[in-house]
Amino acid sequence: MKWKKSLAILLSGGLAASIFLAGCGSSKSDGNEGKSGGKVIKIATQTPLSGGSATIGEAIKLGAQMKLDEEKQKFKDLGFDLQLVPYDDQSDPKKGVANAQLIGADKAILAVVGHFNSGVAIPSSEVYEKYAIPMVSPANSAVEVTTRGLKTVNRIVARDDFQGPAGAEFAVNTLKAKKIFIIQDKTAYGTGLAEAFKKAAESKGAEILGFEGITVGEKDFNGVLNQVASKKPDLVYFGGIYAEGGLIIKQAREKGIKVPILGGDGMDASTLVEIAGEAVKDTYITSLAGDSSKSEEGKKFIESYKAKFNKNTESYSVYGYDTMGVVLKGIEDAIKANNNKMPTRAQVRDAVRGVKDYQGVLTKVSFDENGDNNYAKVFIYSFKEAKYPAELVGEVSK
Amino acid sequence: MLTEMIQNIPQVLIDGLTLGAVYAVIAIGYTMVYGILELINFAHGEIFMTGAFIGTAMLIVLTGIGWVSSVPTIIMLIVVLLFTAILTGLLGMGIERVAYRPLRNMPRLIPLITAIGVSFLLQDIVRFIAELKKGNYIVTGPSLFNSQLSIKASSISSIFTDATIKQSFVIVLIAAVLMMIGLDFFVNRTKWGMAMRAVAQDRDTAALMTINVNKVISITFFVGSALGGATGVLFAVQYGTIDPYIGFILGLKAFTAAVLGGIGNIRGAMFGGLLLGLLEMFASANLTLLSHGVFGAEYKDVFAFIILILVLLFKPEGLFGKPVTEKV
Numbered sequence: 142m143k144w145k146k147s148l149a150i151l152l153s154g155g156l157a158a159s160i161f162l163a164g165c166g167s168s169k170s171d172g173n174e175g176k177s178g179g180k181v182i183k184i185a186t187q188t189p190l191s192g193g194s195a196t197i198g199e200a201i202k203l204g205a206q207m208k209l210d211e212e213k214q215k216f217k218d219l220g221f222d223l224q225l226v227p228y229d230d231q232s233d234p235k236k237g238v239a240n241a242q243l244i245g246a247d248k249a250i251l252a253v254v255g256h257f258n259s260g261v262a263i264p265s266s267e268v269y270e271k272y273a274i275p276m277v278s279p280a281n282s283a284v285e286v287t288t289r290g291l292k293t294v295n296r297i298v299a300r301d302d303f304q305g306p307a308g309a310e311f312a313v314n315t316l317k318a319k320k321i322f323i324i325q326d327k328t329a330y331g332t333g334l335a336e337a338f339k340k341a342a343e344s345k346g347a348e349i350l351g352f353e354g355i356t357v358g359e360k361d362f363n364g365v366l367n368q369v370a371s372k373k374p375d376l377v378y379f380g381g382i383y384a385e386g387g388l389i390i391k392q393a394r395e396k397g398i399k400v401p402i403l404g405g406d407g408m409d410a411s412t413l414v415e416i417a418g419e420a421v422k423d424t425y426i427t428s429l430a431g432d433s434s435k436s437e438e439g440k441k442f443i444e445s446y447k448a449k450f451n452k453n454t455e456s457y458s459v460y461g462y463d464t465m466g467v468v469l470k471g472i473e474d475a476i477k478a479n480n481n482k483m484p485t486r487a488q489v490r491d492a493v494r495g496v497k498d499y500q501g502v503l504t505k506v507s508f509d510e511n512g513d514n515n516y517a518k519v520f521i522y523s524f525k526e527a528k529y530p531a532e533l534v535g536e537v538s539k
Numbered sequence: 540m541l542t543e544m545i546q547n548i549p550q551v552l553i554d555g556l557t558l559g560a561v562y563a564v565i566a567i568g569y570t571m572v573y574g575i576l577e578l579i580n581f582a583h584g585e586i587f588m589t590g591a592f593i594g595t596a597m598l599i600v601l602t603g604i605g606w607v608s609s610v611p612t613i614i615m616l617i618v619v620l621l622f623t624a625i626l627t628g629l630l631g632m633g634i635e636r637v638a639y640r641p642l643r644n645m646p647r648l649i650p651l652i653t654a655i656g657v658s659f660l661l662q663d664i665v666r667f668i669a670e671l672k673k674g675n676y677i678v679t680g681p682s683l684f685n686s687q688l689s690i691k692a693s694s695i696s697s698i699f700t701d702a703t704i705k706q707s708f709v710i711v712l713i714a715a716v717l718m719m720i721g722l723d724f725f726v727n728r729t730k731w732g733m734a735m736r737a738v739a740q741d742r743d744t745a746a747l748m749t750i751n752v753n754k755v756i757s758i759t760f761f762v763g764s765a766l767g768g769a770t771g772v773l774f775a776v777q778y779g780t781i782d783p784y785i786g787f788i789l790g791l792k793a794f795t796a797a798v799l800g801g802i803g804n805i806r807g808a809m810f811g812g813l814l815l816g817l818l819e820m821f822a823s824a825n826l827t828l829l830s831h832g833v834f835g836a837e838y839k840d841v842f843a844f845i846i847l848i849l850v851l852l853f854k855p856e857g858l859f860g861k862p863v864t865e866k867v
Contacts, residue, residue, distance in 0.1 A: 193782075196675055327837060351827065354837030358788055360778040363554035364823025365836045370550070384677055388780060396550075415679050416780045 180483050182216065183224045184209065184468060185244045186461075187237060187255030187265065190229035193384060196410055197457050198257050201279050202227050203450050204461025205254045210449075212469050219476055221483070223469075226250065230261050237261035238268055245272035251489045252277070252468045254461065259283030260329060266294045273486040275493040277468050279460035282406065282429055283333065287511040293490050295512035297464055297504055298429035299519050301330075304405055305337025307519040307537040308378070308427040312338075312403055313345040315535065316425070318376035320348045322369050324362075324389065326381030327354045334405045335380030342378075350374050355385060362389050366396050375400055382407040387416025394420035401425055409456050409522070411529035424524045425534075430456035431503045431520050432533040438502045456530060463501030470499050551820050557708050557777060559816020560715035564770040565793035566800065566808035567722060568763035574803035575739045575759050577647065581654040582634060583767055584790015585661035588783060590627040590768025591775040592665050594619050595680040598775075602681045613710075616776065620714065623772050624765035631764020632757050640753070658786070666783040677782045680775050711773045718766055719809050725762070726805060735759055739803070792819075799847055801860020810859060818843045 186205050188198035209225050216223045228244065230237040237256060244250050245268055253269060253276040256262040262281045269276045270291045278286065278296040282304060287294055299307075312318045321342055325335035332354075339349055350372045353365050366389070369377060377393065377400060379386050386408040393402065394417075402424045409428040414421050433439035433454065442462065446454050471493030475484035478492065499506040505516040518538050522531035565587050572580040597619045638657050642650045669676040726732040737745040738755045746752045774789075775781050792815060800811025822842035826834050834841075850858060 191670075193677065195670075351835075353827065353835045356788075356837065356840070358784060360774075360780065360785060361554070361558050363558075364551075364820050364839060367550050367554065367820075367824040368827065368836065384780075384782070388778065391779060412675060412677060416677070418679075418779075 180220065181222045181224055181249050182251055182472065182483075183226050183247065183249040184465070184472075185226045185228055185247075185250050185253045185255070187228045187230045187240055187244075187253055187261075188257050188461075189232040190227065192232050193382070194232050194257055196412055197280070197455055198229075198232075200455035200458040201254070201257060201461035201464075203446070203452070204279075204454075204458040204463075205465040206461075207446060207449060208462045208465035208469065216469075216473075219473075219481060221476070224249075228255075230256055230258075230265070232258045232261060234261050234264050237265040241265040241268035245269070245274060250274065251472055251484070251486060252493065254279065254464050254468060256281060257457075258330075259286055262286050262294075263289075266291055269293045273490050275468070275471065275486075275490040277464045277493060279464040280406075280429070280457055283330070287513050291512075292494065295467075295493060295508050295514075297460065297467060297501075297506050297514045297517065299517035300513065301333055302337055303517075303537075304427050304429065304519050305334055305339075306341035307521070308403055308405065309338050309341035309345055309347070310537060311425070311427065311521050311535060312376050312378070313342060313347050316376060316401055316403075318342075318347055318374075318401075320350050320372075320374045321376045321378055322350045322372055322374040323352045323378045323380070324365055324369075325352070325354055325379070326357050326385055328357060328381070330407060331380040331382070331405075333380075334407075335378065338378055338380065355381070355389075357382070357385060359385075360388060362392055363396070365389075366393050366398065369393065370396050370398055377402045379404045379408070381405075383410045383413040383416070387413045387421075390417040390424055391420045399423070403427070406430065411453075411455065414524070414527055414529045417527075419527045421524045421527050424531075426522050426524075426531065428456060428520050428522055429517070430460055431518065431536070432456075432522070432530065433459040433503050434530070435533065436502070442502045459501075459503045463503055463506070466501050467496055467499050467506050468493060471496050551824050552817070553708060555817035555820035556813065557711055557816070558820060559813035560712055561770055561774055561777075561789070561812075562793045562796045562816050563809045563812025564715050564718055564766050565789060566796040566812040567719070567805055568767040569794050569797040570800070570802055570805055570808040571759050571763040573797070574805075575735065575756060576639070576643070576650075578639065578650050579654065579794070580639075580763075581651070581790070581794075582638075582657040582661060583763065584786035584793065585658040585665075586627050586631055586634075586764045586786075587767040587771045587774070587789065587793075588781070588786030589630060589661055589665055590623050590771025591781045591785065592669065592678065592771070592783070593626055593768065594623045594772030595678055595775045595781060597622060599681050616710070616772075620769045620772050624769040627768025627771070628761040628765030631760040631767070634764075635757060635760040640756075658790075662783045662786070669783065677780060679780045707777045711777050714773055715770070718769065722762065722766065722805065731755070731758060795844070795847060798857055799850060801857025804857070804859045804861075807857055807859030811857070814858075815843055815847075818846055 186202045188201045189195055190198050206225050209223055213223050228240040230240055253274055257280045259281040262278055263285060266276055270293045275293050280298060281296055282298055282301045284300050284302050323335050323339055325331040355362055355365055379389055386404050390402055404426045406428040408426050433442055442459055443454050472489055475488045475492035479488060494508050497507050507515045509515055518536050520533060521535040523534045524531045568583045572578055601615055634657055638653045639650050666676045669678055734750045734755050737750055738752055742752055796811035796815045797808045800807030819839050823836040823839035826836055826838055
């Protein structure tokens, strides 16, 4: 009995002591923070870091991280400590919304860089709107992302309803395609893109020989390609993602279909070249991401990215970088407008929307009343040899 | 319309046979296990997928070693096929030992759920390893972009002379046919094959006749899984790119093929697989023509499965199956 009693005393004593110590510890750190004035501003990224689109999601995150690291000192001088919080949305709307709730609950997060998938961005942005957290998207092209009248949602890329027509213009006017065969992957993205392309191509006078669907996840597309081979089009358009796109290109070339193949930005990834190999030649893609290797600044970006992460840039790396730039510009404006004090989320939201003529590495950014970028462009690339990135052969402005 | 369909037929036959051969060999794995245990081994599709990954990894490593390039590619492929078959065979045996044997006398639903669990487990283990090694779980084998590899090099000539046949198609078909003939011989002409058939017919009586039932079941799993794994390698050679989820759709279709041919019947599974592959390819090439553009190629699975339903309506035991007699 006595033993037990003394043990209990000892334990409770220990507990009290640890609480006391812990209390001391936390108050101490609070004091430290107060002294340096380093209030924490967190910026979240939400991109697919696992799953099929992980290559691109990782690139966006790293691009954003790089810009954040560069600006850290500037914000420290203003009295704020910048932090990046990466979230993995797994290209899954459910996961994206769950993460958005977490982001909303973390009061230090003032802005979000993301998403990659429009299907994830749309439901997640409803949550951001509730918490007034501004979101700037580096990659979402679905029209509905910005047309729902949300104050928080912005994007720096062009919209799908522009990408399809731009592709059609290139196909009909530059590649002189008269007869076009369209394949799409039955997803919201692929079908939407293919349909926008079809409408624009028809109005430009091209004949559509077929509009066929494939199933995502399959590996054998010979059936559809047999149809293509027998119809003999001058161009094949594919609305879909690189995993299927690469196999379609490869199997088409094996069947002796030598005509150009045109696709959307979903095929803009190094994995496309890895899958299709040599067959990728004579493939064209319309992409919302520009070629950063052309300009002086872009070259510098690619070099320092490589030096920092020991990885080659993907097309969306630079967009992650510029998106973070816009976000930080907005936050900086909000801080200044608030007499160098911590701005509220609503202030940051309005400041981000109010960003005018921000010059990023690749694109200039000015948001219109919907949050679309006035300077967005669609870029057209051509794979002249089996290497990534492809060569820029044209741009179509809004 | 008819002329267009006839023009297509040689190509449809070739592509359909390739896909059908893959379905057929996987279907054998389902049918063998079902025949002997009345268990639908849903993990079999994942064993196929694991085989594809093991084979691709070996091909990548082997092509990386200098002296291997002097060895004819076909020999390298045979070696890879054999090694993969042994490894996946052992994997199948291990799965049976760990996940199915302790549950053998339980109600049939329980091993079925375990099988689904094992299949998820394999998917994610392979995905984890692939991501760890390559940073991306979509893996592309070397024969694709490295034209120095002789699988590709030997196929160049046939691609140039006749653009529609790939050399790997011939390899896949020959290997699949050899495997099927070998299995048929094994089951019908050898002692172990006889033991297998005996256990399938009546496990308890077979045990009374001094047949080691556990061993026979292990061997069944070994053979079925080895064939599945080797098919995975063939698949990777034919299509180039693999991911950890290929086993699901293919496994489902191979299972369908096994049912179509009459589950439990090995020759039926072979026939069912080939038939399903041909039907699918025929549908995706000609459905638009047949329906005047109402249904596109995306309805190929619907077409194939409608045929399946029709067959089962009129012959529920499958094309080659015998009507089930109650075991006493």
